[in-house]
Amino acid sequence: MCLGGHYSVVGGSGLVISPRTRTGELEAVYLEGPPESGYGDTVTYRGVDLFTAPYQQVVDALRRHTTVVEDDHAFIAPDLELMLALSWDDPDPDTFERVILSLPDPD
Numbered sequence: 001m002c003l004g005g006h007y008s009v010v011g012g013s014g015l016v017i018s019p020r021t022r023t024g025e026l027e028a029v030y031l032e033g034p035p036e037s038g039y040g041d042t043v044t045y046r047g048v049d050l051f052t053a054p055y056q057q058v059v060d061a062l063r064r065h066t067t068v069v070e071d072d073h074a075f076i077a078p079d080l081e082l083m084l085a086l087s088w089d090d091p092d093p094d095t096f097e098r099v100i101l102s103l104p105d106p107d
Contacts, residue, residue, distance in 0.1 A: 007019065011041050012041075013033075013040075013041040014033065015031065015032070015041045015051075016030075016031070016032040016033070017029065017030070017031055018030040018031075018032070026103055028100055028101060028102040028103065029100070030098065030100050031043055031050075031099040031100075031101075032097065032098050032099075033051040033096075033098075033099075043099055045058070045061065045062065046061060046065065048061040050084065050096055050099050051095060051096060051097075052095060053095070054095065055075075055084070055086060055093065055094065055095055055096050058075075058084065058096065059075050059084075062075070062077050062080075062082075066079045066080055067079060073085060073086040073087070073088055073093075074086070080101075081101060081102040081103065081104060082099070082100070082101055082102075083099070083100040083102075084098070084099055084100075085097055085099075085100070
């Protein structure tokens with residue numbers, strides 16, 4: 001499936017996986033959810049489900065291993081090249097809506 005010029009894979013659970021490229025090189029992978037339960041699709045970090053666990057639990061788990069910076073509706077773990085985003089549409093979100101894993105710049 002092509003969304004906005006980028007190809008995406010949409011799983012049966014609704015989990016969307018979108019690679020992002022720049023000049024033909026993979027730059028980042030966007031994961032959008034949360035996946036519906038019952039399909040077996042999960043995205044975890046050290047045993048914590050990034051889409052279904054309460055976002056503060058995810059942030060606490062990350063902070064046990066790395067630095068996490070809060071930036072409005074997002075939490076960034078620079079050492080992991082990881083960003084977790086809350087929904088902009090929900091005034092009081094419980095879980096993350098998007099996970100972005102960037103690849104380190106080769107330069």
